[in-house]
Amino acid sequence: MSAAVQEAGGYNFAYLDEATKRMIRRAILKGLAIPGHQIPFGAREMPLPYGWGTGGIQLTASILGPRDRLKVIDQGADDTTNAVSIRRFFQRVAGVEVTTRTAEATVIQTRHRIPERHLTEGQVLVFQVPMPEPLFRLEPRLTEARRLHALGDYSLAQLRLYEDIARQGETGSSYNHPVMVNGRYLMSPSPIPGYDNPKLHRSAAILLFGAGREKKIYAVPPWTEVRSLDFDDHPFRPMLAAAPCAFCGSRDSYKDEIVSDDRGGRVFVCSDTDHCRENQS
Amino acid sequence: MSALLQAEGLRLRFGAAPALDGVSVAIWPGEVVAVVGESGSGKSTLLRVLSGQIAPDAGTVHYAGQDVLALSEAGRRRLMRTEWGYVHQNARDGLRLGVSAGGNVGERLMAAGERRYGSIREVAARWMERVELDPARMDEPPRNFSGGMQQRLQIARCLVTEPRLVFMDEPTGGLDVSVQARLLDLIRKLAKEMGLAVFLVTHDIAAARLLAHRILVMRRGQVVEEGLADRVLDDPRHPYTQLLVSSVLAA
Numbered sequence: 088m089s090a091a092v093q094e095a096g097g098y099n100f101a102y103l104d105e106a107t108k109r110m111i112r113r114a115i116l117k118g119l120a121i122p123g124h125q126i127p128f129g130a131r132e133m134p135l136p137y138g139w140g141t142g143g144i145q146l147t148a149s150i151l152g153p154r155d156r157l158k159v160i161d162q163g164a165d166d167t168t169n170a171v172s173i174r175r176f177f178q179r180v181a182g183v184e185v186t187t188r189t190a191e192a193t194v195i196q197t198r199h200r201i202p203e204r205h206l207t208e209g210q211v212l213v214f215q216v217p218m219p220e221p222l223f224r225l226e227p228r229l230t231e232a233r234r235l236h237a238l239g240d241y242s243l244a245q246l247r248l249y250e251d252i253a254r255q256g257e258t259g260s261s262y263n264h265p266v267m268v269n270g271r272y273l274m275s276p277s278p279i280p281g282y283d284n285p286k287l288h289r290s291a292a293i294l295l296f297g298a299g300r301e302k303k304i305y306a307v308p309p310w311t312e313v314r315s316l317d318f319d320d321h322p323f324r325p326m327l328a329a330a331p332c333a334f335c336g337s338r339d340s341y342k343d344e345i346v347s348d349d350r351g352g353r354v355f356v357c358s359d360t361d362h363c364r365e366n367q368s
Numbered sequence: 369m370s371a372l373l374q375a376e377g378l379r380l381r382f383g384a385a386p387a388l389d390g391v392s393v394a395i396w397p398g399e400v401v402a403v404v405g406e407s408g409s410g411k412s413t414l415l416r417v418l419s420g421q422i423a424p425d426a427g428t429v430h431y432a433g434q435d436v437l438a439l440s441e442a443g444r445r446r447l448m449r450t451e452w453g454y455v456h457q458n459a460r461d462g463l464r465l466g467v468s469a470g471g472n473v474g475e476r477l478m479a480a481g482e483r484r485y486g487s488i489r490e491v492a493a494r495w496m497e498r499v500e501l502d503p504a505r506m507d508e509p510p511r512n513f514s515g516g517m518q519q520r521l522q523i524a525r526c527l528v529t530e531p532r533l534v535f536m537d538e539p540t541g542g543l544d545v546s547v548q549a550r551l552l553d554l555i556r557k558l559a560k561e562m563g564l565a566v567f568l569v570t571h572d573i574a575a576a577r578l579l580a581h582r583i584l585v586m587r588r589g590q591v592v593e594e595g596l597a598d599r600v601l602d603d604p605r606h607p608y609t610q611l612l613v614s615s616v617l618a619a
């Protein structure tokens with residue numbers, strides 16, 4: 088640990104004290120041992136409001152070592168306010184190297200996206216999670232939701248899916264589509280687009296999820312089976328904008344739709360800015 | 369043939385007054401048993417104890433050879449959604465109001481592991497027809513249906529997995545008389561077609577006469593009279609039953 092950092096900021100390495108980090112690491116290990124199961128943890132107050140990824144920040148702070156290289160993205164982009172301030176925060180309190188390149192990062196903290204580039208073994212993806220409970224909208228009583236998890240009773244989630252198909256004809260276009268992890272626990276993938284769900288399946292990277300306000304951690308170890316909830320005759324099919332990226336021409340990446348002029352013109356651009364840059368170079 | 373459900377010596381008190389005071393009952397496959405008695409006599413409590421929803425202070429409950437009171441929660445839930453059905457007096461308590469009619473009927477199929485959307489719709493449509501609801505309305509929410517229709521929907525929701533035993537707590541309570549009659553007819557028809565055992569709680573002596581093979585009369589947590597429906601109603605022996613039957617005749 089760099090003593091210079093400690094003195095400069097007056098903080099312990101990566102802001103959190105070592106006892107708190109140990110507590111969080113224990114929760115992470117439990118999470119990895121029971122893939123998809125939500126582990127309560129004693130979340131700390133962070134110098135950022137909830138909704139700014141305090142759950143993700145605490146996870147990142149607990150796993151970061153001096154030799155790590157950190158990337159932070161928000162909606163796929165490295166240059167949004169949220170991503171920039173979290174990256175600066177860790178530069179200041181941990182003095183770690185930072186990068187915008189997915190391939191070079193050892194730890195990636197993210198909100199709302201999984202990078203397009205295949206993650207590799209040894210990388211860790213940390214998700215900021217606003218609501219960890221996938222049954223929340225279906226069963227608002229948290230004790231009952233916990234019981235349903237314990238019993239592995241997910242007919243409510245299946246029922247919600249039935250309703251979506253009956254009403255809209257299809258599933259898969261949406262955000263936050265629930266997944267079954269290792270054939271046992273139903274898990275909220277945090278609000279990533281359905282397009283990203285397949286990347287959770289047998290991911291080489293460790294996936295960690297942190298919810299600061301709800302004080303929950305959950306995890307998916309490498310190479311774990313992660314299936315989007317669906318019906319046999321209505322398989323989960325993620326939707327993708329048909330238009331190519333206006334910058335790099337990519338057809339198979341996830342796009343944001345942006346207004347391009349003052350006459351209501353719209354174009355599609357890659358939401359993953361690093362992926363877009365790689366395509367252009 | 370042995371009893372489908374058998375309970376012995378059930379006792380339960382809430383505070384000072386006993387709600388169940390030494391009740392023993394049995395129901396055989398395909399049999400409709402009505403439980404009648406004044407308000408507060410313990411009818412609903414009996415139903416909830418028999419279906420494993422609350423534990424008695426003393427007594428035993430066996431279903432098809434299994435000790436219901438010793439079941440794990442997972443085991444009880446499995447029984448509740450496969451072998452059993454429970455029809456509430458208020459459709460509000462028995463239906464999911466935020467879910468379409470078809471979804472309400474299909475839920476138990478999904479809980480039983482059905483993962484084909486098309487089959488769920490097919491079976492739900494068939495069951496809506498069977499309870500005399502228009503299957504073309506299967507994507508509408510329950511609030512679009514009248515009280516009597518909601519009760520029929522609740523019945524379809526229970527019966528879709530072809531249970532063997534259905535508990536009904538005043539299923540016609542709060543409905544218009546003509547609507548009640550139609551619902552009772554439907555229950556009688558389905559029970560017969562499916563060979564259902566039905567444990568029916570009712571205030572309504574006429575309903576008991578129409579549906580039940582056997583009647584239990586409860587008062588202050590005890591079964592004061594029990595027998596074949598016609599015998600109990602035409603030749604009541606206990607003074608309380610005599611009072612019940614005559615008050616209906618007078619009404």
Ligand SMILES: Nc1ncnc2c1ncn2[C@@H]1O[C@H](COP(=O)(O)OP(=O)(O)OP(=O)(O)O)[C@@H](O)[C@H]1O
Nearest residue numbers: 382385386387405406407408409410411412413414
């Ligand atoms: N959860 C409870 N807590 C306290 N007392 C209860 C509870 N449930 C029932 N009781 C009491 O137990 C007795 C039997 O109640 P129960 O609801 O079984 O009667 P009932 O025969 O179904 O009456 P009704 O015809 O009005 O529905 C009553 O004295 C009631 O007040």
Ligand SMILES: [Mg+2]
Nearest residue numbers: 411412413537
């Ligand atoms: Mg009652």
